[in-house]
Amino acid sequence: MNKTQKTIFSCQACGYQTAKWLGKCPDCGEWQSFVEEVKASRNRSGYTPGAASGKARPIAIDAIELDDENRLLTGIKEFDRVLGGGLVTGTLVLIGGDPGIGKSTLMLQVLFGIARQEKRVLYVSGEESVKQISLRSRRLSTVSPNILAVSEIDIDSILSMVESEKPDVLVIDSIQTMYSSELTSAPGSVSQVRESAMRLMLMAKNKDIPTFLVGHVTKDGAISGPRLLEHMVDTVLYFEGDRNHVFRILRAVKNRFGSTNEIGVFEMKGHGLEEVNNPSAIFLAERPEGSPGSVVTASMEGTRPILLEFQALASSTSFGTPRRTILGLDHNRVALLTAVMEKKLGLHLMGHDIFMNVAGGVKVDEPAVDLGIISAIASSFLDKPVPEGSVVLGEVGLTGEVRAIGQIEIRAAEIRKMGFTRCLVPFSNLKRMPDMGDLKLVGVKTVEETIEKLF
Secondary structure: OOOOOOEEEEEOOOOOEEOOOOOEOOOOOOEOOEEEEEOOOOOOOOOHHHHHOOOOOOOOHHHOOOOOOOOEOOOOHHHHHHHOOOEOOOOEEEEEEOOOOOHHHHHHHHHHHHHOOOOOEEEEEOOOOHHHHHHHHHHOOOOOOOEEEEEOOEHHHHHHHHHHHOOOEEEEEOHHHOEOOOOOOOOOOHHHHHHHHHHHHHHHHHHOOOEEEEEOEOOOOOEOOOOHHHHHOOEEEEEEOOOOOOEEEEEEEEEOOOOOOOEEEEEEEOOEEEEOOOHHHHHOOOOOOOOOOEEEEEEEEOOEEEEEEEEEEEEEOOOOOOOEEEEOOOHHHHHHHHHHHHHHHOOOHHHEEEEEEEOOOOOOOOHHHHHHHHHHHHHHHHOOOOOOOEEEOOEEOOOOEEEOOOOHHHHHHHHHHOOOOEEEEEHHHHOOOOOOOOOEEEEEOEHHHHHHHHO
16 A cells, blocks of 8 residues: 555444544444545546536526436336336436345346347346356346347446446446455445445436446445435335235335335246336235234325225233334334223233234334224224224324324225225314225224224
8 A cells, every 4th residue: 555545444334534543433333433544636537627627607597408307217117106106317216135135136037127129238247147047148048149148247337337338227236246446445345335336326317318326225225335426316116025925016215206115016927027017906805804903005106195004913912021023014113002992992912012013014104094093903903803894094193082084085096996895094084085985984083983983
């Protein structure tokens, strides 16, 4: 190392930098995460000179000419829905997910859909050889002469390859394997990930090439690398699901060109991922009839309503402290609603273990399903099934009141389409609801009234 070069210590969890080594990161609290790196000079990093070169000049915003937005469709409707209607020119998309969840499979199928439109696409893998990519492509039936594959991790070689091949879409799988020879740190370090992502972002914007960055996730479920990575890209997608389940959820948590919290549902099969056009029917397909503890509710995922089955099991505990095992729902929210039930309904749940699950492996975090959670726990505790054909909607406050929820008309239309005949909704929503035909809407004001009308 040149004696004139300065070294810094970077946290490999969040990217925090300091001049000396620390045992604990003061920013994210991670222990033993600092690694010594050579501080990059500003004139070699590839992105600082362009910003300060003096070539860019301010322009009046009303003088900027705009072309009609022409999005590139991938041919996978669920994927296009999550993106907001297709790929925008020059967009940078970050896709994260657990190992083995199907990120690379999804990328190959997306590239194949674009290649069928006579577009040239480039798939850069830093983890697989071209033969491995070819074998997987044949298994997925995504072979096309317009798909170019290469195994490379040097960011300079990749950028020169893009310059010569001029692809219409680029995929980097994964961003944690990329490295720049100008930095001394190892691939996957904070400085390497940041440098590679910044140079790819500039390339995407300057050449109008939509670029996908596949990212690994940490044990906490967040995308590995500095948080700066999520701020640099235009769209952040998470590919969720349990590898033991056949369903996969593609969720947008950031999107500059579309709705956030939009989801796409896929089913993993032997030939790859298959779209699920009617998620409500799939999630309710195996719902047991007349079973206590099973309740149907409607959750909004972006602009789409999805009917979900909540399952609850309340059983007497043999320990001093009852267990609360929650899957797919916010643990704190369920604990709060359990306290409301004890206070307002007089149900002695402190002596019972409570287990809750959202069928299908879906995660729900909106308060509009509160009444569904309470109904499922009460149904199991009382050992009485919810009347057949009923759906429960509503947000619950700490005093036991049922509050209004948003987009009630869209939810009710989906409930009616799925053949349900009775829906309990907040009373304040009822007066603004149109006639829903054969779907009977029942307004409730409190949790006590809800339990009376259900059981």
